[in-house]
Amino acid sequence: MSEAVLYSFRRCPYAMRARMALRYAGVAVRIVEVSLKAKPADMLALSPKGTVPVLSVGGEVIDESLAIMQWALAQNDPDGWLLQDGPATLQLIAENDEGFKHHLNRYKYAERYPEQPMTFYRAEGEAFLQKLEALLTQRDFLLADHLSLADVALAPFVRQFAHVDREWFAGTPYRRLQGWLERFLETPLFIAVMVKP
Structure with missing residues (x-):
């Protein structure tokens, strides 16, 4: 799998929850801290809506925090965060x-x-x-x-x-x-x- 990259903004609650799920699941990811006033062109090319977080992994782009969390937990969920209910x-x-x-x-x-x-x-x-x-x-x-x-x-x-x-x-x-x-x-x-x- 190619390097996973997460475009993030430290204080954004959506980005926080995505970072936590990725870290908990043990997904190796390079985090790119985004300035909301000067969003990087490569992030905008992946996700034109221009909001964080954006995960780019294995040719796939996931630009909704909950979807990133669910993707991470599908890789590894050691403590059972994905409840049966x-x-x-x-x-x-x-x-x-x-x-x-x-x-x-x-x-x-x-x-x-x-x-x-x-x-x-x-x-x-x-x-x-x-x-x-x-x-x-x-x-x-x-x-x-x-x-x-x-x-x-x-x-x-x-x-x-x-x-x-x-x-x-x-x-x-x-x-x-x-x-x-x-x-x-x-x-x-x-x-x-x-x-x-």
């Missing part, structure tokens, strides 16, 4: 990627969306936090008794939401979610993929 995982990720991300963008960049106050966008996103808190009442992880695809796919977005106003997040009643996020951010896997290139 696939529909629940994909449904939760879709809720994150479609609904929660929409509210997160408006909350984080509220000045770009002056139609509503920042607190309105935060409350919209908070409904998803409540759902995650409820899932965590049963166990330490979202859908299993161990880290799975759902946790890794969602955590970078919850992290971003929590970091918009850390004091507010620390004061919320979502104790289980706070603990889940804290444990996630302390994993060797997350720490490794966040090292500055």
